[in-house]
Amino acid sequence: MRIATLQFAPRLGDLQGNIRRANALLQDGKVVQGAGVRVALDLLKPDVLILPELALTGYNFPSLQAIKPFLEPVGKGPSADWARQTAARLQCKVCVGYPEIETDDKVPADGLSNGRETCYNSLLVVDANGDIILNYRKSFLYYTDETWAAEGSTERGFHRLTFHSSDQNALESQVATSFGICMDINPYKFEAPFTAWEFANRVLDSQSQLVILSMAWLTLRDREELAALAGEPDMDTFNYWIQRFLPLIRKTMRHDANFDGDDASRGKKIVVVFANRAGEEPGTEGANPARYAGTSTILAITQKPAAEAVPGSDSEDSDDTKGAFDVKILCWDMMGATTEGICFADTADTPSMVFGLVKAAQ
Secondary structure (H helix, E strand, O other), X not given: OEEEEEEOOOOOOOHXXXXXXXXXXXXXXXXXXXXXXXXXXXXXXXXXXXXXXXXXXXOOOOOHHHHHHHOEOOOOOHHHHHHHHHHHHHOOEEEEEEEEEEEEOOOOOOOHHHOEEEEEEEEEEEOOOOOEEEEEEOOOOOOOHHHOOOOOOHHHHEXXXXXXXXXXXXXXXXXXXXXXXHHHHOOHXXXXXXXXXXXXXXXXXXXXXXXXXXXOOEOOOOHHHHHHHOOOOOHHHHHHHHHOOHHHHHOOOOOXXXXXXXXXXXXXXXXXXXXXXXXXXOOOOOOOOEEEOOOOEEEEEEEEEHHHOOOOOOOOOOOOOOOOEEEEEEEEEEOOOOOOEXXXXXXXXXXXXXXXXXXXXX
């Protein structure tokens, strides 16, 4: 599967400017490591393109009044139009984060202003024909979201995406996919135990093989620290994201077959896509600016039976997998914290990085 994310730094409320910036970055293409050349995204032929949370509007709106000019009904508005145009041009699925407004038509209304309205922080998924595949609504709201958005339902965060092989003689495949938006991977309202891992356990329970996360994940680093990274990823952020998926490491994966046709009896994998944004936005009510962690990453967590394991490797201890699996994290691409551009992976290719697991000190 060929997966792309667009990491960039949208400006708050600059819808048209952000659209132009997104288009320009997609047109510039992907820098191929080693070769040092750019390859246009249409030549890379992605199966799916994922954008960050509230990608084209910016994220850090202080109130409903501030974000209201940018609210869109499902499938209608600038974000949906852009997604359809881009999906048609690239002949792939496009996932874009946007601010949604839903109006209850059963309530008598004199225009929208008197109707019953509910707003959501949403992720729209469209196919190459422009059809809506999914509209997922963020279920764990950050305090910024709570000023204008209602909670969505976790049940909407699963879908079997259909992909077609480039081999015209091959059949289409359906890939069980879990969707989330940023804070969804955290303990609900931080009242649930850190080790409840609600999102990661839903991934396992649904037998998902692909996880798509649209994010506006913050960093605690200041400007000087981000500048010092010089385009390198924020590894503190990356390590935290991995922590939120420990069940995929410690528990047996439950799907029966890998979406890419690899023999599941020789090992299983779940591909996880972290599609984050970069940049900085003004703070609200005198607060510090909101700075974003970038570090968009496309990886897979793999479980290989111990008999097939690399000699000398250790399995992660747990009640479920102790001694049974060699677990690795394969990473095809990881963006810098401040980098703008395309994060891309063909999961049939050899990953650029492989992370092993280190046992915690006793």
